Amino acid sequence: MVNNSIDEINNDIKSAFFENAHSPFVILDGDMNFVGVNHAGVKTLGINKENFIGKNLLDIFPYLEGTKRYDAYKKVIETGVPIGFDELLFKGANVEFKFMVRAFKIGEYLGVSTLDVTSLVETIAKLKSTQTSLEEVNQNLQRKNQELKDFSYVAAHDLRAPLTNLKSLLEMVLTADPGSTEIYPVVEKMQVVTKVMCDKIRALNQVISIKSNFSEYTEEMVFADVIGKIKLSHSQEIIEGRTIIKEDFSSCPSIEYNPVQLESILQNLMSNALKYRHHNRKLSIRISTKKVNEKTILTFKDNGLGFDQNLSNKIFLLFKRMHTHVEGLGIGLYIMNSIVSENGGKIEVSSKKNKGTEFRIQL
Structure with missing residues (x-):
């Protein structure tokens, strides 16, 4: 009599735990029919309890048919060895849950307990996203620091030479006879060196201005319109050189991009192609x-002078020039590469000396 009372109490306790568990808990028979489900299970599945008991597992979750998970449940009943699954996805009416699942044998039945880890998984995902963002910020800072070092080095190096030259010329002027005609060529050289310095300082200011005022503003830009505007600004060179320009924007006629930056990219490409044309053939x-x-x-391709492909990793350096027979400071491609990089793009270049150059730019 006492033992029966204790069994009844134990059964009541087990029933209370089963029914009031925070997460879904179900019991299935050997044919995978539901014989028990707690309140959390009914609430999560969105099915009335009386319409649930007696239903087969595949009636409720038809996508489990033929899966390893379904076979694993059957095997638990056969062997009595429990199994577990992590982050199982369940989609209910307008809701989505992720559960950790434990399947085990209860007498001749299969018990399946779950733990809702939806919030935990979302929190982990947010932490991973934050970590990724921090890593990206760190990489950008490292890249910008390296750019600053390179910029400082190049600026100092390229200004040091004309300054040294100017100092030597000034000493020659100061030690020369004021009435001597030899002073005039020296003064002329000083003027040339001074112009070079001023040009490079203006170029550096231009680069600094672009980098410090990089705008994320974008609008839809039509490639044909931008190229049309650039061709108009170079119309005299194009006509005089009988330049042939073929365009194909049919596959991608427009892009969301900063107007000033897109025009700068195409302007530098067009300007370089015209400047470094091969004079023994039409451009x-x-x-x-x-x-x-x-x-x-x-893609921007020309049949101009080209350059040695082995030097392709240097063409985007500040003040770097592949050809010196025409005027230029070597900042156009540096600026273009900076714009493309800041927008998350990249540039591939292929070139052959006296054959031409092709730029392939991922904007």
Whole structure:
């Protein structure tokens, strides 16, 4: 009599735990039919209890048919060895949960207990996202610090030479006979050196201005319109050189981009192509755009002077010039590369000396 009372109390306790568990808990028979479900299970599944008991597991979760998980449940009943699953996804009416699941044998039945880890998984995902963002910020800071070091070095190096030259020329002027005609060539050289210094300082100011005022503002830009504007600004050179320009924007006619930055990219490409044309043949320029993996690819190809492909990793350096027979400071490609990099893009260059150059730019 006492033992029966204790069994009844134990059963009542077990029933209370089962029914009031915070997470869903179900019991299935050997044929995978539901014979028990607690309140949390009914609430999560969104099915009335009386319409739930007696239903087969595949009636409620048809996508489990033929899966390893379904076979694993059957095996638990056969062997009595419990199993566990992490982050199982359940989609209910307008809700989505992620559970840790434990399946085990209860007498001749299968018990399945769950733990709702939706919030935990979301928190972990946010932490991972935050970590990724911090890593990206750190990488950007390292990149900018390296750019600053490179910029400082190049600026100091390229200004040191004309300053030294100017100092030597000034000493020659100060030690020369004021009435001597030899002083005039020296003064002329001083003027040339001074101009070089002023040009480079203006170029440095331009680079600093672009880098410090980088705008994230964008609008839809039509490639044909931008190229049309650039061709108009170079119309005299294009006409005099009988330049052939072929455009194909059919695959990707427009892009969301900063107007000033996109124009600067195309302006530098066009200016370089015209400046470094091969004078033994007509200049031919091909410009096209296309989408590759949701990225806009701009291709700009010419048949100009080109350069040694082994030097392709140097063409974007500040004040670096591949050809010195025409005027230039070597900042155009540096600025273009800075703009593309700041927008998360990249540039690939292929070139052959006296054959031409192709820029492939992921904007």
